[in-house]
């Protein structure tokens with residue numbers, strides 16, 4: 001299995017080449033196979049939206065038809081043939097075999113982003129396995145390739161960067177919370193009250209570094225987007241004492257955990273039968289899980 | 305109407321007087337007097353009610369200021385209950401506006417002549433409730449100060465259901481305003497050209513209203529051509545407003561169903577919303593009609609029959625809604641997918657069983673019974689049914705919004721996962737009966753006083769705005785009543801008018817017809833001015849003739865219209881001839 005880099009950016013090829021969930025049906029009996037019949041839910045909506053816009057005079061006035069994805073990340077959406085090459089495509093690998101549920105990733109994240117205690121951008125869920133056992137499952141934002149949270153925002157406050165990160169522009173967010181409704185991973189957190197006090201930051205609040213949070217807007221895991229260009233790994237990855245979390249780059253096909261262990265991404269995922277969470281939702285998440293305790297991530301939200 | 309026409313039939317004296325005035329429309333002064341009654345001097349009770357409602361509204365605004373200061377968390381929201389009361393309010397209040405507009409539109413399009421005394425109240429209800437519903441966007445938003453972004457095209461995301469919601473509702477508001485405005489044009493002209501109308505208005509208010517009326521009816525002089533144009537425009541708006549209202553509620557439901565949540569991702573949701581809106585809309589029209597009927601003593605024009613007919617409409621819609629609810633829960637419950645089945649279980653037998661079964665009884669079964677049983681099929685019965693429906697359907701909206709929004713999407717065994725599917729209230733985020741805000745908990749949502757106060761305030765704002773609106777504009781459409789009366793009168797006979805406007809064989813018309821003395825006594829006073837508006841008494845009796853003459857030039861068109869309408873038939877000649 002030697003997937004070439006561009007393949008990763010296409011939802012279809014990523015699945016077929018990398019997701020053993022697809023390659024190994026015995027692991028998830030009854031789980032719907034990831035399918036890409038050419039028109040996903042989001043793309044369908046986008047097309048309907050674009051069509052409606054086309055016939056609508058509202059499209060006049062220079063309004064970008066689909067500012068949600070088209071302008072923020074030109075061509076970054078799954079399946080788009082002509083895409084500008086970004087030098088990174090960020091992803092994450094979570095090796096559940098070693099997660100002991102200490103929640104230090106959550107703590108590190110909250111400390112760095114000055115979050116309230118219930119704003120668990122990376123949340124460690126305690127899941128029940130098929131055999132009645134429990135296991136721990138950290139859940140960051142899945143950085144979906146086809147994120148349902150993006151097209152529903154009325155003011156285009158959500159966008160996807162060409163490095164594959166879904167971010168929230170909190171300066172623009174008006175707080176309708178429809179993205180919280182849309183996200184199948186419950187990965188979005190609202191600032192219901194004033195955000196936790198944060199010291200003065202060296203630079204302004206940006207979608208990449210949303211510190212401090214803005215009252216009345218939605219926040220979520222950003223993969224510590226502001227730190228990545230500086231070659232630093234996200235706080236949760238660095239904070240995990242078990243080396244469970246890996247930050248990966250599909251472009252260069254490497255991933256690294258908090259111990260500094262560098263792995264060859266495609267090899268690692270293939271060797272360990274990595275799966276994605278709720279793959280059948282058509283979101284094409286960019287977070288892979290390595291199972292090991294007989295866990296079952298569930299093909300659908302309720303299967304656990 | 306009843307009285308007027310019977311007045312015509314019974315008391316020749318009155319009739320003669322009127323006809324001598326040269327006006328082809330017999331019941332005019334009587335109708336006008338009743339329709340304009342609301343504009344008269346406000347009584348004590350009016351002030352008491354308006355002040356009380358005003359205080360409640362102000363309390364709601366204060367509550368919102370608290371929320372603004374403390375954030376939406378103060379309204380009981382949290383990440384596991386991101387949508388709750390305000391979203392239910394949005395749906396419910398925009399929903400009730402549907403009724404007024406569509407009832408009026410459907411009745412217009414089907415040319416149901418019994419609509420005549422109801423259309424104004426129905427349209428006003430739509431006009432008033434829609435902006436109130438739209439205002440719920442403000443407490444709903446986390447950052448209401450950025451609401452302008454919704455009208456800033458560069459920020460628009462045209463694939464967002466919320467944006468289309470906003471477009472649809474705004475368009476609908478415009479249509480509702482037009483729908484209210486159009487029938488008003490000939491009306492204000494009639495009112496203003498009448499006997500010193502608006503009655504019992506003195507000083508500044510009189511001049512203000514007169515100015516307003518003059519502005520609204522500026523270029524109206526009631527010619528045949530103008531009438532045709534107006535009718536055409538009204539027909540067009542009536543046709544347009546129905547799909548528009550359907551789209552508003554459908555798009556509203558898309559905001560919920562663009563999700564993967566059990567209970568939101570439902571194909572039935574748009575239909576569900578549309579029917580619920582109609583259902584509650586008819587209910588609020590009934591409440592408004594009954595209230596203003598009583599307040600302004602319009603029993604003669606708005607009879608039991610009218611209310612019961614609206615009640616039938618409501619019953620049909622209620623039955624459809626019940627059916628849709630049944631379908632949805634049956635199929636979801638049967639589906640076997642844990643999410644949907646668990647969600648249905650939660651509603652029907654789990655955490656939300658009380659509100660759900662409350663809906664079932666109060667807005668499902670009881671209204672149908674009240675309409676089905678002849679003994680309760682009256683004004684009181686319909687009013688009780690409507691009030692029950694309005695409240696229980698609000699609760700039902702909460703049942704639609706809250707359980708689905710609080711459903712955990714990532715199941716975890718220890719905190720909540722297993723518990724939910726087994727139907728036991730999970731202990732996540734501390735949901736004992738008294739929650740974060742000290743309010744009552746609904747799963748992970750905790751009612752606090754703030755959303756309750758805002759909801760109550762919005763409810764109070766409806767009668768408040770209606771009362772103020774009817775201080776300015778006539779509570780019934782004078783011209784429509786007259787037109788129907790005229791049309792029916794020409795086509796059928798005097799009794800026909802009675803039948804159509806008061807509704808078949810209600811007890812009163814019979815009494816009118818037989819005892820000619822009674823109607824004279826009853827209809828005399830308002831006509832001749834001893835009834836209300838003390839200052840008008842003198843004016844009225846002589847102006848009874850005056851208006852006709854003063855209107856004569858303006859009404860020429862109407863006169864000519866009435867003859868073609870009559871097709872030079874017997875009726876036309878009779879009345880016209882009498883007039884000559």
Ligand code: SF4
Nearest residue numbers: 141142144147149183
């Ligand atoms: S996990 Fe949720 S918030 Fe993150 S990109 Fe996907 S839908 Fe959006």
